[in-house]
Amino acid sequence: MADGQLIGNISSSTTTENLESLLYSAAFCIENSFRLEAEIEDLSAEIVNVYQELSLIYSLSNKLGGDLDISSICKQVVEEISSVLDVKTILLLLHDVNSGMLSVQACTGLEWEKVSSFAVNLATEPFAQLFSGMKASVITDQRITSSLPVSLQAALCVPLVTDSRTIGFLIARDKTSGEEFLSPEIKLLDALSGEIAGAIKKAQLYERINRLFISTVEALASAIDAKDPYTYGHSRRVAQITTTICKEIGMSSDETHMINLAALLHDIGKIGTPEYILRKPGRLNPAEAKKIQEHPVQGAQILLPFDELKDFVCWIKHHHERYDGEGYPDKIIAEDIPLPSRIIAIADSFDAMTSDRPYRKAMNPSLALDIMSDHAGTQYDPGIFEVFKSTFTQKNDLS
Numbered sequence: 001m002a003d004g005q006l007i008g009n010i011s012s013s014t015t016t017e018n019l020e021s022l023l024y025s026a027a028f029c030i031e032n033s034f035r036l037e038a039e040i041e042d043l044s045a046e047i048v049n050v051y052q053e054l055s056l057i058y059s060l061s062n063k064l065g066g067d068l069d070i071s072s073i074c075k076q077v078v079e080e081i082s083s084v085l086d087v088k089t090i091l092l093l094l095h096d097v098n099s100g101m102l103s104v105q106a107c108t109g110l111e112w113e114k115v116s117s118f119a120v121n122l123a124t125e126p127f128a129q130l131f132s133g134m135k136a137s138v139i140t141d142q143r144i145t146s147s148l149p150v151s152l153q154a155a156l157c158v159p160l161v162t163d164s165r166t167i168g169f170l171i172a173r174d175k176t177s178g179e180e181f182l183s184p185e186i187k188l189l190d191a192l193s194g195e196i197a198g199a200i201k202k203a204q205l206y207e208r209i210n211r212l213f214i215s216t217v218e219a220l221a222s223a224i225d226a227k228d229p230y231t232y233g234h235s236r237r238v239a240q241i242t243t244t245i246c247k248e249i250g251m252s253s254d255e256t257h258m259i260n261l262a263a264l265l266h267d268i269g270k271i272g273t274p275e276y277i278l279r280k281p282g283r284l285n286p287a288e289a290k291k292i293q294e295h296p297v298q299g300a301q302i303l304l305p306f307d308e309l310k311d312f313v314c315w316i317k318h319h320h321e322r323y324d325g326e327g328y329p330d331k332i333i334a335e336d337i338p339l340p341s342r343i344i345a346i347a348d349s350f351d352a353m354t355s356d357r358p359y360r361k362a363m364n365p366s367l368a369l370d371i372m373s374d375h376a377g378t379q380y381d382p383g384i385f386e387v388f389k390s391t392f393t394q395k396n397d398l399s
């Protein structure tokens, strides 16, 4: 007997008193063993939970460690968590400091079209009160659900905090079992939130630096073009044509992006060319032509101190080389000329021929292409020129 219930029986020839005592001892032992078994089961379940937590933290940390793309980080976070947590819906929302809006960046279990436009101003009620200083918890405030396209009633909401600032929220909704969220799940998401917030903050910082870098390059390109009103917009147009060629020959988006920036800066060396030469309406004399031909080397020298632009140095230095080795400054030949320089050379010539110059009007694009065709294999890389020509002919435009 245990707790008044019969849990087993034994037979013995001992006295009734001894037998009763023996039975109580046996019942106590059996009850203890049941309790121990239950404790072992609980402990095993907890070990499995801890293992899952650690695996998820390790896996996320590994995946997010080198990722600097915010949208890719957000997608990975919701996918990884939904694979471990037994829930139908995960949402990741980020707060934009400039606009004050909180918007969905990634989700699982919901149609993206339905939630992608979701955005609330964190400065307005009831969101201000709900989200301000929020800890990882289950949402019980019913006022909020009517304001949203997706009900967050009973959803588990975890703030993403880094450097004491809340940059967003992770929301889990609809447990597959239909049960409520329990403290181990709250604890797990809370433990992950720091890792996720750190990765997002790093990517946001990288994005800001990258935007600053691009703005600086664009400002420099405008400064170059401003020196010569006849070639205004030349750097941008060359960069545009260069980008089209890069895409057509199958370059990656990262390579295309870098070559686009280099194309924007291809004539940066002209900052050192006297304006009377750049603006001279007639033919240049030999001394002036020599001076202007210094701009690729001067451009390379300007960029040399910048570690991040070390690839640009070589690309810009050789954008006036010719495929047959008769260009400048180093007279290098064919594939020895860096591929980005060969692409920029074609874009540069085409834009120069199809733009107004002080000494002539802009050439018709078809005529420019015909003239350039005669120089494919001598002045221009014939393979790249063919791609350029067929792309232009198909689209009749390269923008």
Ligand SMILES: [Fe+2]
Pocket (backbone or CB within 6 Å): 266, 267, 295, 319, 320, 348
């Ligand atoms: Fe140039």
